Amino acid sequence: MSLDRRALAARIAQDIPEGSYVNLGIGAPTLISDYLPEGAEIILHTENGMLGMGPQPKPGEIDPDLINAGKIPVTELPGAAYFHHADSFAMMRGGHLDFCVLGAFQVSQHGDLANWSTGEPGAIPAVGGAMDLAIGAKQVYVMTDLLTKKGESKLVAECGYPLTGVRCVTRVYTDRAVFDVTPEGFAVIETFDTTVDELSSLTGLTLVDRTSIPEEA
Amino acid sequence: MIDKVRADAADAVSGIEDGSTVMISGFGRAGQPVELIDALIELGPRDLTIVNNNAGNGDVGLARLLANRQVRKIICSFPRQVDSWVFDGLYRAGEIELELVPQGNLAERIRAAGAGIGAFFTPTGFGTPLAEGKETRNIDGTDYVLEYPIRADYALIGGFLADRLGNVVYRKTSRNFGPIMAAAAATSIVQVDEVVEVGALDPEAVVTPGIYVDRVVAVGERPWLEHGVFVGADDAEGHRGTDAGTVAATEGGAA
Known part of the structure; x- marks a missing residue:
């Protein structure tokens, strides 16, 4: 069985240890917060100026001054901190965040990321904080389906879409397998009901098989 | 003064x-x-x-x-x-x-x-379309873009x-x-x-x-505070009573 969005979010949550400072990108990566271990002190950063972000508020308790990067109302946890935008992005760019998890249109075997524009003529471009996150966090994880709706691989030799960041992605979590970006290209470290051979055929890439080697602690 | x-x-x-x-x-x-x-x-x-x-x-x-x-x-x-x-x-x-x-x-x-x-050199955007035409520099092994x-x-x-x-x-x-x-x-x-x-x-x-x-x-005062105390809103625009007629009626009555 390949993993659905929620199962994949739960899988990624397992790899985020207590004590981490984490930025979860807009969209599917936000789901990861639902699966972080109960009671574990993992501090969520939101680009619009907050550490210690909590879940969405109860009905009627929305505070329009308290939103996340997706402009969705959130709450503050005890120990939260607010800061202005230049500080917030200094936290990213300065390498202070342990993890960020982003969506992707494409990831190249060198770790290049394309996730902000398909370059279609007439489309209104919008980049937000994606380029800062991509180059800033210590570990840049991507959460995505392996294939597009048309069946094309999102893991590619070279990105065809406009880049978000160069050689920045460290790991890609997909519905079919988990890949590390290595100097030898993509290394498969875990599969979900598939094989490295099948993944090679789906992606058209030469993949390194590391599925039998236990993950580094 | x-x-x-x-x-x-x-x-x-x-x-x-x-x-x-x-x-x-x-x-x-x-x-x-x-x-x-x-x-x-x-x-x-x-x-x-x-x-x-x-x-x-x-x-x-x-x-x-x-x-x-x-x-x-x-x-x-x-x-x-x-x-x-x-x-x-x-x-x-x-x-x-x-x-x-x-x-x-x-x-x-x-x-x-x-x-x-x-001006300053930033790593953000290097190698992307948003840095096209801008001055770049490699400093201690990292590529940066000059921004004004x-x-x-x-x-x-x-x-x-x-x-x-x-x-x-x-x-x-x-x-x-x-x-x-x-x-x-x-x-x-x-x-x-x-x-x-x-x-x-x-x-x-x-x-x-x-x-x-x-x-x-x-x-x-913003509508989701009352005398400095947070009273909440029903949507991110700060409206209250958007899906509850009773709240709107109460507010109307108080006014």
Whole structure:
């Protein structure tokens, strides 16, 4: 069985240890917060100026001054901190965040990321904080389906879409397998009901098989 | 005596001329100084360059300024949103110029202006279309792009409380671009819920010191507070009773 969005979010949550400072990108990566271990002190950063972000508020308790990067109302946890935008992005760019998890249109075997524009003529471009996150966090994880709706691989030799960041992605979590970006290209470290051979055929890439080697602690 | 307090929003925005560069704080709707923007619409200067993270939401505030055809160019990081139909229409019709800047570069360019920095090298955007044509440099093994400050003639800022000296505190994530824009503009104008006595703000908690602020105006308490106590809202626009007739009826009765 390949993993659905929620199962994949739960899988990624397992790899985020207590004590981490984490930025979860807009969209599917936000789901990861639902699966972080109960009671574990993992501090969520939101680009619009907050550490210690909590879940969405109860009905009627929305505070329009308290939103996340997706402009969705959130709450503050005890120990939260607010800061202005230049500080917030200094936290990213300065390498202070342990993890960020982003969506992707494409990831190249060198770790290049394309996730902000398909370059279609007439489309209104919008980049937000994606380029800062991509180059800033210590570990840049991507959460995505392996294939597009048309069946094309999102893991590619070279990105065809406009880049978000160069050689920045460290790991890609997909519905079919988990890949590390290595100097030898993509290394498969875990599969979900598939094989490295099948993944090679789906992606058209030469993949390194590391599925039998236990993950580094 | 220093007194930066203006009588109303119209007084606070007076003097903003055609062709001005105006920074507007806010991330989406949070921290957007809607009363100051409404006063700017009323005042009517045209051909403005606006600096904001977004390009307006819905039909109010910045979106209304755009719809009123007062803006020639917008410098922002994320114009396209579910409720950015005003900008979308103008952009598709070729009636507004867009300078798209990665959000952290936008913030740092604004910060640099206020801090007197001539330019800076940032890793953000290197190797992407948004760095095309810009000077780059490899420093100690990392590639950087040269970025220049963004200065403004005016900044319109959504604060929470201020005193007549211009010291400002903000509320939660509505702080966002306020402090850096206050420092980056020649004339910084802050709207707050209430102007408090000098000495009422804890000096340890002042976020924007008054040196950066030129004009302050009180616009009344935001609807999701009552006498400084959080009472909540039913949606992110701050409405109450949007899905509960009883709440609306109670409020109507009280008024």
